[in-house]
Amino acid sequence: MREAPFRPRIGTGGMSIEASNFSPHRSGFEAFNFTKDAVLLSRYTVLDPEHANHDPAVADGAEWVPLVHARSLPGGMVEPAVYDALKSELIEMIHAQGPFDGFFLDIHGAMTVVGRRDAEADLAGAVRVALDQESAKAGTPRTLVSATMDLHGNVSAELVENCDLITCYRMAPHEDEQETKTRAMANLLTRLVEGTGAPAKAYVRIPVLLPGEKTSTRLEPAKGIYDAILPIEASAGIVDASIWVGYAWADEPRCYASVVVTGDDAALAATKATELATSYWDARADFAFVAPAADLDTCVDAALAPDAKRPYVLSDSGDNPTAGGSGDVTWTLDRLLNDPRFGHGGPRTVVASVFDSDAVAACFAAGQGSRIVVSAGARVDHVHSGPAVIDGTVAQLTQGDGTSGRVAVVRVGSLEAIITERRKPYHQISDFAAAGLDVTNADIVVVKIGYLEPELFGLAADWMLMLTPGGVDQDLIRLGHKNIDRPMFPFDTDMPTPDLRATVFPAKKA
Known part of the structure; x- marks a missing residue:
């Protein structure tokens, strides 16, 4: 002592x-x-x-x-x-x-x-x-x-x-x-x-x-x-x-x-x-999985169902920046932009987010309320997708916060696509507020995350985990690990009981 x-x-x-x-x-x-x-x-x-x-x-x-x-x-x-x-x-x-x-x-x-x-x-x-x-x-x-x-x-x-x-x-x-x-x-x-x-x-x-x-x-x-x-x-x-x-x-x-x-x-x-x-x-x-999980099409169909509860949160898990994803994979955004169900009169859907400083600068130069055609995302991760072409109206321009830098929101039909200057997770209600958005009355919120953080979990009337590609793909088998010690579950499902x-x-x- x-x-x-x-x-x-x-x-x-x-x-x-x-x-x-x-x-x-x-x-x-x-x-x-x-x-x-x-x-x-x-x-x-x-x-x-x-x-x-x-x-x-x-x-x-x-x-x-x-x-x-x-x-x-x-x-x-x-x-x-x-x-x-x-x-x-x-x-x-x-x-x-x-x-x-x-x-x-x-x-x-x-x-x-x-x-x-x-x-x-x-x-x-x-x-x-x-x-x-x-x-x-x-x-x-x-x-x-x-x-x-x-x-x-x-x-x-x-x-x-x-x-x-x-x-x-x-x-x-x-x-x-x-x-x-x-x-x-x-x-x-x-x-x-x-x-x-x-x-x-x-x-x-x-x-x-x-x-x-x-x-x-x-x-x-x-x-x-x-x-x-x-x-x-x-x-x-x-x-x-x-x-x-x-x-x-x-x-x-x-x-x-x-x-x-x-x-x-x-x-x-x-x-x-x-x-x-x-x-x-x-x-x-x-x-x-912590929630029902499926491919993007299955999850989007569920969110668009007439009896779906609102807000319905879709987790874009493959590019979750708080798990290590780049945050600028456009795979999900591109598919939603090309889905006619999100045209004018469709469900209000907030999509968070991609980062692209040039795209944000173009939105600020155009001004709020202006029509714009801008290419955004895939500046870092161009393995899983290319840039998304966003043709719509500049709905919001804000200074964002210390993480995001300036933020632009472009409305395309019923979609509101968030573009930030820097990598930014949208995991709290205040993150969306800093982009000038109220998501509590949204129909669908698409966010790059895995399991929902407490505030998003509280926001979601219902939710699904989308098994999307990216640097933190939930499908471990298709990632191609080369340096882990084998045998290892789930890579080797028939492995013997370990010591x-x-x-x-x-x-x-x-």
């Missing part, structure tokens, strides 16, 4: 992006927001005295030292120069401001860097080495590292080995993001204050790779599997239990589902890790 009062010094930093290997988009410096100082700490509501999630025991129980964090919307693979810059700066800051008692590593788990593999393990390993060097120089105890992740991250044994505590979200959609970050911070603080050191870690790799749209915790079997975490976490000798679905649109050997249970009772942690992994494996064929015994990383006492 440490002598009281002990207020540990904890560094914070990391890098977060979900990067599709199957999108031609590349995430460069322009995609990332680098934060430091108070802006970095503002990412965590537990540290904010004005927020309902504020916990003085966590906020005031340590000196939280912000180093550097880089975050991007999901997109294509990361340019090596961006990753190298963040990594170098973070390591330099550890050496400049260390030693630290603890380190809070804020990562996603689905970052792929062009030409590299297992970027998060590489980053965690570099952080581990730098922290150990500073502790050795100062003659202080080994620094404890706590990592927080998305449940759609890919977890390798190397990543687990380089972190002392590791956890992830337990809800998809991720309504518990801040709760998870708070748990990771609180567990780290507790271990430091009590002087109990690093717990044992029991790790199981599960050879299953499924998209998030089939593993939403709103539905069974994922709901029941994740519900089983809480009683395990409450067990004596256990610190945390986590299940990662993995990220299906990466193509690396670390792409698979996984379980990590941490605790001072290594044997119990191993048993519980195997139990969770087995329940996931046993349910592999039971996972289904789900846990690999145990021993506890490291302070």
